[in-house]
Amino acid sequence: MAKRKPEPEPENPEPQKTLNRGDSAERDTTPENPEESPETRKWSLNDFEIGKPLGRGKFGRVYVAREVKSKYVVALKVLFKKQIEKYNIHHQLRREMEIQTSLRHPNILRLYGWFHDEERIFLILEYAHGGELYGLLRENTCLTEKRAATYILSLAQALVYCHEKDVIHRDIKPENLLLDHEGRLKIADFGWSVQSKNKRHTMCGTLDYLAPELVQNKAHDYAVDNWTLGVLCYEFLFGVPPFEAESQKDTFQRIVKVDLSFPATPQVSAEAKDLITKLLVKDTSKRLSLQKIMEHPWIIKNADPTGICNN
Ligand code: AMP
Secondary structure, eight states, X not given: OOOOOOOOOOSOOSOSSOOOTTSGGGOOOBTTBOOOOTTSOOOOGGXXXXXXXXXXXXXXXXXXXXXXXXXXXXXXXXXXXXXHHHTTOHHHHHHHHHHHHHOOOTTBOOEEEEEEOSSEEEEEEEOOTTEEHHHHHHHHSSOOHHHHHHHHHHHXXXXXXXXXXXXXXXXOOGGGEEEOTTOOEEEOOOTTOEEOSSOBOOXXXXXXXXOHHHHTTOOBOTHHHHHHHXXXXXXXXXXXXXXXXXXXXXXXXXXXXXXXXXXXXXXXXXXXXXXXXXXXXXXXXXXXXXXXXXXXXXXXXXXXXXXOXXX
16 A cells, blocks of 8 residues: 655644634535525635645645634645546535534544535645654554554544444544644544444445454444454554455455464564454454443553653
């Protein structure tokens, strides 16, 4: 999986003012419904000074930008309508925007609002100064137990919040995790998430992080996110996902069999391995709950409850 390293940081990335709930950036129309009531603020490109590019995704680019009046620094994601049409992802995008706008958690990237012109859709996102966690993993290969535990705790807390709101993320992976200016982890990209009380049947997500019930195309629920925390915890500590294989077919098989083994190096504590083993469990009713993850001895011993750990 070749991924570009994040672009250099902008000179003045710190937010100078916070956009809070109720601020006008949140009120806007959707790309599918351009009509708006007179009292809602309509954002346009003129409201922003555009800075350096932060990266490029499948459907467009992301720039650091500053709202002219408040000087508030955001990330502006520019999506091309033609691309959205070509890949027929209107509904997915709309769902992503609705879900992400409604979520308020320190470990979930805020989507403040959006606007559009003839050709493009602009998403006004919280700026994650630290870039992708993926970049950090590639640089350091593996993370310290303290840092890994801090991120797993942050993720578990964010997922408790999501699951309480009936949101299953389904696509948690290092590329979808960003870091803010303090090093706090932020879940971004709700493109595959779904809001539902019922079991789901859609096959989705990224291969290495898929739970057995997803691989086998069975009905699935919140427990798929808990499995992913086990995969991530393993990858944080060993530098590779646990079921990596030459071919997709082999990865599928390893996942279904829960073919889990721990390499001798790097040296990882028995408590960390215990947590991973209790998360990578095929029977969803026996898979560790988010609450139990947060109470696990390895988390209690290593995680920084502030969510900030830079070593
Ligand atoms: P995406 O289209 O979401 O995959 O984003 C492309 C790249 O832009 C990502 O790989 C990140 O490095 C960067 N990026 C996306 N969103 C943000 C953000 N809110 N803050 C900082 N960088 C971002």
